[in-house]
Amino acid sequence: MDFADWKPGEALVMTGRNSDGFKATIGQLKGSYSLRAVIDADLQSSILQKQGTLYSDKIIFEVNEKGETIIDVRINNIMKGGEFKETETIKLLKMQSDLLTAFYHAPAFIEAAVILPASYQQSPGKHYPVVFVFPGWGSTHMAVTRDDFQQKRYGMSGYGQEKIFVFLNQDCRFGFHVFADSENNGPRATSFVKEFIPFLEEKYRVARQACGRFLVGQSSGGWAALWLQVNSPDVFGMAWAGSPDPLDFRDFVGHDLYGKKANFFYDAQGGLTKAMRSEEHPFTNKEWLEMETVLGDGGQFQSFEAVFGARGRDGRPQQLFDRKTGAIDGKALAHWQDYDINLVIRKNAESLREKLADKINIVVAADDPFFLDGSVRLLKESLAHLRLKADIEILEGGEHNTWSEESRKKMHEKMDGIFLQAAPPGDRSACSGPYLGQKPPGMTAEIFAPGILSTSNPEVCISFTPDGKEVYYTVGGPPHSVILFRKEVDGVWTEPQVAPFSGSYSAECQLAPDGKRLYFCSGMPLSGTGDPKGNWDLFKVERNGA
Structure with missing residues (x-):
């Protein structure tokens, strides 16, 4: 039931005439029921379970055979405890957008x-790659403050290079805006790229190149990650989507929206189409839309219409299909085509082929309960035909949750590879802070600073100063090897330089525990000139000043 200008103390009468019902209307109720009234007064959000929502106590009542029961319901509660609780490692970032405000x-x-x-x-001198996370339907930035489910799902610690994760809120009045510019939700993508990212970069030490910016999402958030990657390929280094919302409208949750006499409720034989791939819990698309109509603004399908559709004359999202018959409105569908990701890529293949190469990663299950595997299959076929390199995996099982230890490890390895290989030499974001910006040494052997210090050259015998801000190591092997050094200056590591004492025949360097002396082996002639000696000697140099 919708209402306006309801004042404290006034009675609001709900009847079968001024309210909607799912499965039954008020006038059809008979027997015993429980009731709780909920008031959604926040016109900027689609989520009810949040601070400030008003609700009544639970009421048990019975409707007589004539259906003439009057129930007195008092709205006497308000949800509390929804404040964002910061910790040492979890911070709230809130920016007023000039574009959205306008x-x-x-x-x-x-x-x-x-x-x-x-x-x-x-x-304090280290910059980190940044991962923008777009969660699935119903989750907002508050989720990471309640438990560690989201942190574990996306591998926010313990996987490869340390990263800063930015867990975004996509909630708006009509559902999830999924950071796409639209007539109904405003310039969401533009404000994200042009306003929010610079704002983030001023507040936190994140990478400022595409090779250090990554997009990750699940379900509706998976669509958002891919949409931003396709439309801003020069801004982001890679997108990884788990079970994304429809990417090709020829298979929109099982429906070909472009087909002749396309209908969202009925198939070609006149049978009701399923909303979910489940024999145990049969639920049709017609029932889903009837339920959303009763619940009001912010349902999943209205969310699609608000993002993909035009703005109607009434200022609300134009409906794609008739809510009673399910018939698709061809004129409304024309506006949707601009958001068909597969169609966008096919139309712009020549300009996107190189820019999107190896940047699209998708994992979906063949038994996805919302039929999301169908559009992924079509996209995979199109990209193969266009010779656009992408990594698209369709698992045999997994339903709507395709995240696993294997997928997290693979995702982080890809991000690390892009970051370490593409970051410009000496880039502050590529290696800054103690130990070249790498994790401090541990008890498990692993390649150190791949792509930065460990390269295709033979590097051996590394030694750091006690503060981790200066390093010496050997490149090459007898008879021609040199000792190189790098050091951190004002938060930035210098490029490799040959140590002044090295010559061309030195190796196996080791700093003393106090960092004031360095020992090494060398075949350099003792006279300082001439050919290298046949046998090597031990040498020592001492530090003078800084």
């Missing part, structure tokens, strides 16, 4: 939770 003619914000790596406070 669109709504009222203050509008972009909100996110910033999850910092453990070393962030101890490495």
